[in-house]
Amino acid sequence: MFTFIVLLGFTSYYFGRRKAYTIQSTNKRLTALPQFYGYYLAIWCAIPAFIIFSLWAIFEPTIVKLLILSDYSNQGYLDDELNLIYEKTKALSRGQFTGEITPFIEASAEKYLSLRSIAQSSKAVIVLSIIIASVAYAYKKISSNSRTREPVEKFLKAVLFTASLAAILTTVGIVFSLIFQTIDFFKVIPLFDFVFGTHWYPAKAFVRDSSEALDPTMYSDTFGAVPIFAGTFFIAFIAMCVAIPIGLMSGIYLAEYASVKVRQYAKPLIEILAGIPTVVYGFFAALTVGPFLKEIGNSMGLDVSAESALAAGGVMGIMIIPFISSLSDDVITSVPQSLRDGSYAMGATKSETIKKVIFPAALPGIVGSILLGVSRAIGETMIVVMASGLAANLTLNPLESTSTITAQIVVILIGDQAFGDPKTQAAFALGMSLFLVTLCLNIVALRVVKKYREKYE
Amino acid sequence: MNKNKEQLLNKRYKAEKRFRLYGQSAIFMALLFLTIFIFKIFSTGYSAFQKTWLIVPVTFDAELMMLEQNPSKEDLKDADYYDIALKSMADLDPNANEDQENELKRMVSYFFEREIKRELLNDPSLIGKTKDVYLTASDDLDQVFKGNYPRDLPEDQRRVTDYQLKIFDQLVELGKVESKFNLSFFTYPDSREAELAGIASSFMGSIFSILVCLMIAFPVAVLAAIYLEEFAPKNRFTDFIEVNINNLAAVPSIVFGLLGLGILLAVFQLPRSTPLVGGITLSLMTLPTIIIACRASLKAVPPSIREAALAMGASKMQTTMHHTVPLSMPGTLSGTIIGLAQALGETAPLILIGMVAFVNTIPGSPLDPAASLPVQIYIWAESAERGFVEKVSACIMVLLGFLIIMNLFAQIIRHKFEKKWS
Numbered sequence: 001m002f003t004f005i006v007l008l009g010f011t012s013y014y015f016g017r018r019k020a021y022t023i024q025s026t027n028k029r030l031t032a033l034p035q036f037y038g039y040y041l042a043i044w045c046a047i048p049a050f051i052i053f054s055l056w057a058i059f060e061p062t063i064v065k066l067l068i069l070s071d072y073s074n075q076g077y078l079d080d081e082l083n084l085i086y087e088k089t090k091a092l093s094r095g096q097f098t099g100e101i102t103p104f105i106e107a108s109a110e111k112y113l114s115l116r117s118i119a120q121s122s123k124a125v126i127v128l129s130i131i132i133a134s135v136a137y138a139y140k141k142i143s144s145n146s147r148t149r150e151p152v153e154k155f156l157k158a159v160l161f162t163a164s165l166a167a168i169l170t171t172v173g174i175v176f177s178l179i180f181q182t183i184d185f186f187k188v189i190p191l192f193d194f195v196f197g198t199h200w201y202p203a204k205a206f207v208r209d210s211s212e213a214l215d216p217t218m219y220s221d222t223f224g225a226v227p228i229f230a231g232t233f234f235i236a237f238i239a240m241c242v243a244i245p246i247g248l249m250s251g252i253y254l255a256e257y258a259s260v261k262v263r264q265y266a267k268p269l270i271e272i273l274a275g276i277p278t279v280v281y282g283f284f285a286a287l288t289v290g291p292f293l294k295e296i297g298n299s300m301g302l303d304v305s306a307e308s309a310l311a312a313g314g315v316m317g318i319m320i321i322p323f324i325s326s327l328s329d330d331v332i333t334s335v336p337q338s339l340r341d342g343s344y345a346m347g348a349t350k351s352e353t354i355k356k357v358i359f360p361a362a363l364p365g366i367v368g369s370i371l372l373g374v375s376r377a378i379g380e381t382m383i384v385v386m387a388s389g390l391a392a393n394l395t396l397n398p399l400e401s402t403s404t405i406t407a408q409i410v411v412i413l414i415g416d417q418a419f420g421d422p423k424t425q426a427a428f429a430l431g432m433s434l435f436l437v438t439l440c441l442n443i444v445a446l447r448v449v450k451k452y453r454e455k456y457e
Numbered sequence: 458m459n460k461n462k463e464q465l466l467n468k469r470y471k472a473e474k475r476f477r478l479y480g481q482s483a484i485f486m487a488l489l490f491l492t493i494f495i496f497k498i499f500s501t502g503y504s505a506f507q508k509t510w511l512i513v514p515v516t517f518d519a520e521l522m523m524l525e526q527n528p529s530k531e532d533l534k535d536a537d538y539y540d541i542a543l544k545s546m547a548d549l550d551p552n553a554n555e556d557q558e559n560e561l562k563r564m565v566s567y568f569f570e571r572e573i574k575r576e577l578l579n580d581p582s583l584i585g586k587t588k589d590v591y592l593t594a595s596d597d598l599d600q601v602f603k604g605n606y607p608r609d610l611p612e613d614q615r616r617v618t619d620y621q622l623k624i625f626d627q628l629v630e631l632g633k634v635e636s637k638f639n640l641s642f643f644t645y646p647d648s649r650e651a652e653l654a655g656i657a658s659s660f661m662g663s664i665f666s667i668l669v670c671l672m673i674a675f676p677v678a679v680l681a682a683i684y685l686e687e688f689a690p691k692n693r694f695t696d697f698i699e700v701n702i703n704n705l706a707a708v709p710s711i712v713f714g715l716l717g718l719g720i721l722l723a724v725f726q727l728p729r730s731t732p733l734v735g736g737i738t739l740s741l742m743t744l745p746t747i748i749i750a751c752r753a754s755l756k757a758v759p760p761s762i763r764e765a766a767l768a769m770g771a772s773k774m775q776t777t778m779h780h781t782v783p784l785s786m787p788g789t790l791s792g793t794i795i796g797l798a799q800a801l802g803e804t805a806p807l808i809l810i811g812m813v814a815f816v817n818t819i820p821g822s823p824l825d826p827a828a829s830l831p832v833q834i835y836i837w838a839e840s841a842e843r844g845f846v847e848k849v850s851a852c853i854m855v856l857l858g859f860l861i862i863m864n865l866f867a868q869i870i871r872h873k874f875e876k877k878w879s
Contacts, residue, residue: 149772153772153773153774156774156778157684157688157774159680160680160681160683160684160688161684161688163676163677163678163680163681163684164680164681164684164685164689164698165698166677166678166681166744167681167698167701167702167705167744167745167748168697168698168701170701170705170716170741170744171701171704171705173716173720173741174708174712174713174715174716176719176720177715177716177718177719177720177723178712178715178719180719181719245483246483246486246487247483247487248483249479249480249482249483249484250480250483250484250487252480253477253479253480253481253483253484254484256480257477257480258484266484266488269488269491270484270487270488270491272491273487273490273491275798275799275802275860275864276494276802276857276860277801277802277803277804277831277856277860278802278804278805279802279804279831279832279834279835279838280498280802280831280834280853280856280857282835282838283834283838283849283850283853284494284497284498286838287501287838287846287849288497318487318490321487321490322487325487349469349470349472349473350473350476350477351472351473351475351476351477352469352472352473354476355476372707375707375709376707376709378709379708379709379710379711379712380709381709381710381711381804381805382804382805382831382835385805385835386835386838386839406709406711406805409711409715409809410711410805410808410809413714413715413718413808413809414808414809414813427715428715428719431711431712431715434709434711434712435708435709435712438707438708438709438712439704439708442703442704442707442708443700443704445707446700446703446704446707
């Protein structure tokens with residue numbers, strides 16, 4: 001069906017172009033290049049087809065479902081039961097049903113199949129007739145040699161514009177996917193308990209018997225997110241302790257001291273660190289760094305957990321080094337040469353120039369790059385899931401295990417999720433807070449960097 | 458006074474040297490991490506490309522296999538191989554008691570009778586004869602042979618018993634243990650048994666997701682970039698789109714996973730665990746990367762090109778489609794490849810949409826459940842068996858290899874085809 005329509009589109013293109021040539025041969029002046037006549041027809045073929053197909057895709061399942069379930073309508077079934085019957089019918093018609101087959105369901109499966117085939121054939125008929133009508137209309141238009149380039153270009157522009165909405169749609173999608181679950185979550189768990197509670201124990205929510213009604217008081221000590229937030233910022237802090245000094249110093253060195261040759265090799269090498277998938281870092285942290293720290297700690301008589309915050313944070317820091325180094329490198333190179341020359345002329349050494357002149361001038365940009373690094377550290381998932389603990393401890397000891405927002409989301413949502421369960425909703429609420437925090441950081445960071453760029457451009 | 462000045466100057470020079478040293482050591486540290494990292498992965502991973510085989514004489518006894526005279530191909534397929542398989546393992550030690558026979562059986566992989574079956578199906582004339590057959594060693598013995606297994610642990614902490622080790626050592630002395638290239642690592646799907654686990658299923662999963670991602674993200678991103686760079690009026694709304702794109706580029710990947718779960722799976726009811734959903738989720742993630750790259754390379758096309766086309770009477774749309782866009786393609790393509798490389802390494806969103814499910818078949822289309830390479834790394838890294846550690850590293854090597862190839866490719870496109878203006 002789809003290929004047929006594509007073929008039809010191509011044929012109408014050729015028809016349109018041929019028509020243009022015939023018009024040309026009658027010594028009339030064309031209003032546009034011949035291929036625009038073809039495009040015009042093809043568009044008139046594609047748009048109606050597209051509209052009907054999408055309408056069909058939206059309404060067909062609902063209508064079929066209504067028709068099937070109308071057989072059951074006056075037998076006193078609940079909505080859930082009706083849905084179940086419909087699912088069974090569909091499964092049976094695909095031959096994937098494994099449960100007990102009742103004659104009722106068998107009958108409706110047959111009805112389902114016949115309805116589907118009716119729908120398919122009527123769709124084909126309707127699409128074809130409408131396409132032919134619209135192409136005929138367009139053909140008449142081009143025969144009278146009316147304008148074709150302008151509508152075609154307008155159409156293309158509309159397509160381009162729609163594509164550019166994809167970014168907004170994605171953002172809207174993110175917000176939508178998070179917000180409903182989050183609202184449902186806060187209907188059960190008060191916002192106050194979530195933000196200020198100090199016990200995070202979502203496994204407790206699984207002990208519930210699903211047939212009983214939700215009892216909010218049961219969860220009063222279950223979803224307190226303070227340990228999670230604290231753990232997230234703590235691990236991000238450790239990561240930045242590694243990443244800022246190393247990243248910043250290597251950025252400064254690359255921008256100010258390094259010879260062309262060193263720069264040529266060192267910069268891409270450091271940037272390899274940014275290209276390594278985070279799951280690889282996670283494996284490295286869990287298999288090598290964690291046990292290594294534990295051994296060192298034990299030899300010094302310290303009790304170090306194999307899944308310590310230090311291991312996860314440290315490896316995360318390594319991951320962030322290239323972000324900070326290349327961004328601060330960019331920022332420092334864009335500081336105008338005149339500032340340096342002025343400082344050298346006053347007799348300052350290179351390091352004094354960097355510390356007293358360039359660094360203050362580049363500070364906003366550097367702060368921006370650090371904020372972006374922090375946002376990355378907070379949103380980083382795999383390293384924490386694999387190398388840090390999964391139990392939420394409220395601790396400031398880097399040698400103990402802590403958990404983060406991202407790790408908890410993965411822990412809760414891995415495997416099968418039941419939507420409507422407070423535990424699943426809790427993951428979405430955590431996702432919402434993660435999204436908001438990183439959004440704020442990103443906006444501030446991007447603003448700062450942009451302002452800074454404008455200052456020297 | 459003069460002396461004081463000299464001291465001060467010396468101090469300043471020393472500070473200068475110190476500062477320089479800090480910079481050098483920072484670079485050194487970063488590169489050191491990289492080296493340790495790569496060394497560690499390679500040193501644990503390279504051995505996974507070898508696999509240990511035990512060479513065991515198997516007697517194809519028609520009676521034990523429940524075969525009649527002159528069996529057809531179908532009969533051979535349906536025959537009972539378990540008993541002869543068991544017997545040939547038990548025959549390794551004629552004095553073995555029942556427990557020991559059981560241990561002998563566990564020296565080879567879980568599905569060892571299939572390897573015997575394959576042997577016979579290849580050569581049906583073997584019935585009644587005895588032949589040395591290569592059987593995959595169990596993952597623990599595989600590790601013992603590679604020297605990764607601590608033999609000096611007390612027996613109750615080992616998964617290999619003393620008895621198995623004794624027989625194994627005898628076999629080694631007789632030259633009946635061989636190490637060959639591990640082809641099955643590339644051709645087998647995932648398995649719970651480390652010696653049989655391969656990356657074929659997750660590899661195909663990755664390929665399908667990346668293809669879906671490319672097919673969605675590339676056209677949409679290029680069209681969006683063209684609009685924003687060439688046609689968009691400068692107003693609040695386009696500013697808003699820009700801010701959106703820049704923000705999306707920095708949104709944590711796991712949030713995209715939540716989007717896939719909450720919208721694609723819950724609202725649109727797309728099939729769980731499939732590369733289709735994974736690819737769509739990844740495409741939303743790579744969209745901003747490609748848009749930004751494409752816009753940058755459109756911006757790099759000098760205005761003189763556009764002006765020349767317009768002067769020749771081309772419309773704005775023709776100028777863009779015939780001149781600006783083709784000239785910007787090298788930059789866009791290399792940006793796209795880099796974006797895809799990022800998507801290839803992404804794990805967290807795929808976990809959320811259920812691509813961690815255990816899949817022991819090789820997916821044939823984007824609608825079959827599958828894992829992906831990074832998710833496979835995660836799955837194996839989480840399992841406790843020793844045999845999986847080297848598999849993880851080997852899988853990482855494969856993944857890194859792909860990323861390196863893709864990035865090199867992007868570099869080549871950029872350097873070979875990009876025109877330098879000015």
